[in-house]
Amino acid sequence: MRTAEIETLIRSGLPDARVEVMDTTGGGDHFQAVVVSPTFAGRGLVERHQLVYASLQGAMADRIHALSLKTYTPEEWQTAH
């Protein structure tokens, strides 16, 4: 799976998100994603990850073996970087 495909899927589920996906091994199945979205405000980490997983529409079941996720609201992103 290509990183651009994953970015598109996440943006389809979270249209207000800034998304950056990296292929961590170059093998097309281990990824790292940073997702920044105002939708995350007031939601815990579990719920944020569930939102991202839902946007991937089942790709986690077979095409993605591992996805390391970092989720931020725009404010948290400002503070962290």
Added chain:
Amino acid sequence: MARDVMAEIRDEIAANKVLIYMKGTPAFPMCGFSAATIEVLQELGYPFAHVNILEDQEKREAIKAYSHWPTIPQVYVAGQLIGGCDIVRDLHASGELQKTLEAAFADETAQHRAIQAK
């Protein structure tokens, strides 16, 4: 009678204060993410139960649907999913996991102190 794997999951989550669904066992984790998560739990030192989903294909699929969480490991504390490997590591780094576990075991700690005080 047909197996009700969702009920089994619900019961084992309710029966254990800390429960990890993992690949392999704490002594022999079969995946780096499960191994890293076990390492955090062992470092914190609270007792935990585990379910090796590699031995139960039906449960392996069911647990993903149960929690709307597509990956293993999954860690439950006091009946709630607290996350997979990434979140558990983040919560550990921030000290929040320690607090969550302290709260989950608070009643036992109080009982233990009461027994010692007698």
